[in-house]
Amino acid sequence: xxxxxxxxxxxxxxxxxxxxxxxxxxxxxxxxxxxxxxxxxxxxxxxxxxxxxxxxxxxxxxxxxxxxxxxxxxxxxxxxxxxxxxxxxxxxxxxxxxxxxxxxxxxxxxxxxxxxxxxxxxxxxxxxxxxxxxxxxxxxxxxxxxxxxxxxxxxxxxxxxxxxxxxxxxxxxxxxxxxxxxxxxxxxxxxxxxxxxxxxxxxxxxxxxxxxxxxxxxxxxxxxxxxxxxxxxxxxxxxxxxxxxxxxxxxxxxxxxxxxxxxxxxxxxxxxxxxxxxxxxxxxxxxxxxxxxxxxxxxxxxxxxxxxxxxxxxxxxxxxxxxxxxxxxxxxxxxxxxxxxxxxxxxxxxxxxxxxxxxxxxxxxxxxxxxxxxxxxxxxxxxxxxxxxxxxxxxxxxxxxxxxxxxxxxxxxxxxxxxxxxxxxxxxxxxxxxxxxxxxxxxxxxxxxxxxxxxxxxxxxxxxxxxxxxxxxxxxxxxxxxxxxxxxxxxxxxxxxxxxxxxxxxxxxxxxxxxxxxxxxxxxxxxxxxxxxxxxxxxxxxxxxxxxxxxxxxxxxxxxxxxxxxxxxxxxxxxxxxxxxxxxxxxxxxxxxxxxxxxxxxxxxxxxxxxxxxxxxxxxxxxxxxxxxxxxxxxxx
Numbered sequence: 355x356x357x358x359x360x361x362x363x364x365x366x367x368x369x370x371x372x373x374x375x376x377x378x379x380x381x382x383x384x385x386x387x388x389x390x391x392x393x394x395x396x397x398x399x400x401x402x403x404x405x406x407x408x409x410x411x412x413x414x415x416x417x418x419x420x421x422x423x424x425x426x427x428x429x430x431x432x433x434x435x436x437x438x439x440x441x442x443x444x445x446x447x448x449x450x451x452x453x454x455x456x457x458x459x460x461x462x463x464x465x466x467x468x469x470x471x472x473x474x475x476x477x478x479x480x481x482x483x484x485x486x487x488x489x490x491x492x493x494x495x496x497x498x499x500x501x502x503x504x505x506x507x508x509x510x511x512x513x514x515x516x517x518x519x520x521x522x523x524x525x526x527x528x529x530x531x532x533x534x535x536x537x538x539x540x541x542x543x544x545x546x547x548x549x550x551x552x553x554x555x556x557x558x559x560x561x562x563x564x565x566x567x568x569x570x571x572x573x574x575x576x577x578x579x580x581x582x583x584x585x586x587x588x589x590x591x592x593x594x595x596x597x598x599x600x601x602x603x604x605x606x607x608x609x610x611x612x613x614x615x616x617x618x619x620x621x622x623x624x625x626x627x628x629x630x631x632x633x634x635x636x637x638x639x640x641x642x643x644x645x646x647x648x649x650x651x652x653x654x655x656x657x658x659x660x661x662x663x664x665x666x667x668x669x670x671x672x673x674x675x676x677x678x679x680x681x682x683x684x685x686x687x688x689x690x691x692x693x694x695x696x697x698x699x700x701x702x703x704x705x706x707x708x709x710x711x712x713x714x715x716x717x718x719x720x721x722x723x724x725x726x727x728x729x730x731x732x733x734x735x736x737x738x739x740x741x742x743x744x745x746x747x748x749x750x751x752x753x754x755x756x757x758x759x760x761x762x763x764x765x766x767x768x769x770x771x772x773x774x775x776x777x778x779x780x781x782x783x784x785x786x787x788x789x790x791x792x793x794x795x796x797x798x799x800x801x802x803x804x805x806x807x808x809x810x811x812x813x814x815x816x817x818x819x820x821x822x823x824x825x826x827x828x829x830x831x832x833x834x835x836x837x838x839x840x841x842x843x844x845x846x847x848x849x850x851x852x853x854x855x856x857x858x859x860x861x862x863x864x865x866x867x868x869x870x871x872x873x874x875x876x877x878x879x880x881x882x883x884x885x886x887x888x889x890x891x892x893x894x895x896x897x898x899x900x901x902x903x904x905x906x907x908x909x910x911x912x913x914x915x916x917x918x919x920x921x922x923x924x925x926x927x928x929x930x931x932x933x934x935x936x937x938x939x940x941x942x943x944x945x946x947x948x949x950x951x952x953x954x955x956x957x958x959x960x961x962x963x964x965x966x967x968x969x970x971x972x973x974x975x976x977x978x979x980x981x982x983x984x985x986x987x988x989x990x991x
Contacts, residue, residue: 358427363468363584364418366679367707371470372573373477375409378484384409388480395488411573417487419468419583421501422511426465433458447531454524462516468583469512469562470569476510478572485510514562514582524551539622540607547601554594555668564590579677586677586709593634593672593714597665601628620648630663634671636719638663654731656745662725666718666755670811673714681705682760684804685768685866690796709806710760719813723751729823739829748820748849753813758857763807765866766857771798781806815858815871820849836893844885850874879974881906881928895941901933905975913966927963929976931956947990956981 365371375383381397385407396409439452476485485506492499501507526549533541561567565579565587579587609621624644631637644658688703697703729745767777776799783802785793793800824844831837852871854862861868876882883906890899906928913924935953940946962976971978 355431356429358429359424360427362419362422362424363582365414365416366584366586367415369470369578369580369586369679370413370415371474371569371571371576373412373414373487374474374573375411376480377477377487378480378482379486379488380409380412381488382410382412383480414487419473419510420491420498422468422507423466425467428463428465430461431458432460446533447529449527449529451527452525454522457521458519460518462518464514464516464582467512467514467562468510469581470578470583471567471581472510472512473583474569474572476506483509512562512581515560516563517556517558517560519556521554522551524549526550537607539610539613542607543605545601545603549599550597552594552596553668554592556590556592557669558590559588563588586679588676589674591669591672591674591714593668595635595668595671596633598631599629602626617649618647619650620646622646624658630665632665634716635665638665638720638722652733652735655729656731657728658726660725662723664721664723666720666811669714670718670755671714671716673712673811675711675713678710678712679707680710680760682708682764682804682807685761685765686771686798686801687792687803689768690792690798693796694792706803708760708804711806711808712757713808713810715810715812718755718811719753721751721753721755721813723749725749741825741827743823743825745823745825746820747823748818751817751819754815754817755811756814757809758812758814759868759870760807760809762858762861762868763809764804765861769861769864769866771801774799776801779808780804781808813855815855816853818849818851818853819847822846822848836891836896839890839892840888842885842887844883847875847880847882850877850880876906876908878908878911879972881908881975895939897937897939899933899935902930903932904928904930908972908975910965910967910972924966926965926972926975929960929963930958931960931977932958945989949986949988951984951986951988953984953986954981955979955984 373380376388377383378387378393379395381395382400382405383393383396385393385396387393433456435454435456437452437454439450441448441450443449473485476483477487478484483506486502489500489502491497526547528545528547530543530545532543534544535542558564562582563580563585567581568587569578569581570576603624603626605622605624607620607622609615609618611619622645624642624646626642626644627639628642629637629639640661640663642658642660644660645656647655649655683700683703683705685700688697688700691697691703692700725747726749727745727747729743732742734740734742763777763779767780770777782804785800785802789802790800822845824842824846826840826842828840829838850873852874854868854871858868858871862871874880883904885904887902888899889901891897908926909923910926911923914921916922933953933955934957935951937949937951940948956977956979959981961980962971962978964970965972967973969978
């Protein structure tokens with residue numbers, strides 16, 4: 355069970371609603387109230403030609419219900435797991451078979467949520483019990499000093515729920531034989547296996563989110579499928595798949611030490627393949643070839659080539675639809691605004707908020723990859739316990755699954771309109787008189803503002819990534835002091851190139867810009883360097899550890915400014931944190947099998963560097979958890 359508090363709900367720009375003219379506190383309301391008395395809240399001296407005696411309805415676009423307080427979420431997670439297996443040996447064959455079933459449930463209750471329907475009903479009242487949206491905050495930016503009465507706030511609240519379920523059923527069988535067939539350098543080893551599994555999930559977003567109890571505007575009749583203020587509508591989603599797979603692997607010795615071949619102490623090859631049959635997407639067969647060459651005692655070379663895949667997950671295939679509010683650069687409208695002299699260029703044209711509607715696709719193909727690795731292992735005889743490794747690797751991925759992005763869809767819409775058509779994924783308002791004037795002389799058919807962009811999951815770009823991993827391990831035992839184990843691992847990103855595919859390449863060919871392409875090293879969550887180091891000590895019942903983590907600096911593509919006409923991105927500083935622990939293990943007596951650990955995480959109390967992200971830091975790279983102490987007790991029975 356976990357709980358969380360989040361800020362009070364706010365009105366989404368694309369889910370604006372109307373404050374009826376009947377609202378008691380409406381400063382542009384009717385001159386008289388329903389009982390015939392003078393409206394004390396109507397602004398005196400209003401021109402009847404601008405504000406009629408019966409008042410005006412007002413549209414709310416930006417407002418946060420701060421006086422209602424924070425929303426409180428309670429999440430209860432339950433998991434069940436059953437595993438049974440058998441393993442053994444028969445006639446030189448090792449066998450291992452298992453049956454697994456697991457299931458998890460998540461119930462999410464959100465209290466203190468504002469119902470848009472109840473809020474508008476309160477706003478429609480022409481008595482002092484109406485919700486007052488015009489009372490300001492009392493001059494404070496930290497809290498609402500002029501809140502509505504509690505009974506008014508309670509009248510607009512409702513509890514909302516979300517539920518999720520996942521399940522996995524799996525059965526497998528693995529067989530291996532270390533000596534299936536003899537060859538001059540030794541015996542060929544083999545491993546084979548088969549597996550069948552069924553995966554399923556269900557996401558029930560609750561009646562406040564999935565359209566069961568939609569919000570219908572009392573004045574305009576406009577419908578929103580979400581009645582939870584500040585939350586976009588989300589459809590219920592469910593899906594399942596069955597997967598049948600098989601693999602085989604051979605380890606073939608080519609040269610052994612007994613052959614006495616110069617500079618080839620040992621050489622063997624690994625051949626492997628895996629087949630997967632999916633009920634809801636393309637089937638795949640992928641090979642792998644690897645080799646190990648022990649040049650001399652202490653020096654070895656290793657390498658591999660492989661093809662891989664990643665099937666689209668169940669959400670990407672089955673998602674019934676997810677609505678969110680995002681910003682878009684409307685290429686069509688900006689072209690007209692630049693032509694009208696409103697802006698100097700398209701880059702200066704501001705974005706605006708729209709609805710993004712994403713959904714799954716049954717037509718998705720698996721992501722496919724090809725990888726190559728080459729490495730050296732050095733274990734010097736003059737310093738036993740020391741191991742040095744260097745591995746170069748590169749991966750090319752195709753058919754990457756993702757969302758095409760709103761700006762790209764908007765640019766495709768401009769491209770279609772220049773040819774006399776339009777993009778069916780870009781839904782716009784009808785062009786009004788101002789739009790008709792704006793588009794005169796542009797050669798484009800007048801178009802209203804974008805309302806919604808349909809952005810389904812699709813197979814997109816090609817990605818090429820390469821890097822080098824460095825490793826150092828040293829183990830030493832000092833009789834009077836204890837055993838020490840030191841390791842240092844570094845990761846150097848050499849290449850991270852993203853290429854366009856499909857419609858994205860069409861946009862590039864026509865001179866349109868697409869974000870997220872080209873060399874992406876040090877862009878957002880892709881630092882050039884990372885490393886970790888560990889020092890562990892153990893003597894008798896005592897043990898201790900010291901760990902350090904380093905992440906290099908990156909550039910935040912979401913935070914930019916212009917310096918001398920050049921775009922400059924915000925630099926997110928490098929980050930280093932240290933953890934330490936001390937443990938004691940009971941090996942005798944009644945407490946045998948008990949381990950007590952006292953530790954400190956983030957010893958230096960290093961805070962995450964500031965970034966233009968939702969919570970002010972890059973969660974994929976850093977942690978906002980400051981220094982904290984913990985005591986851990988483990989017992990084995």
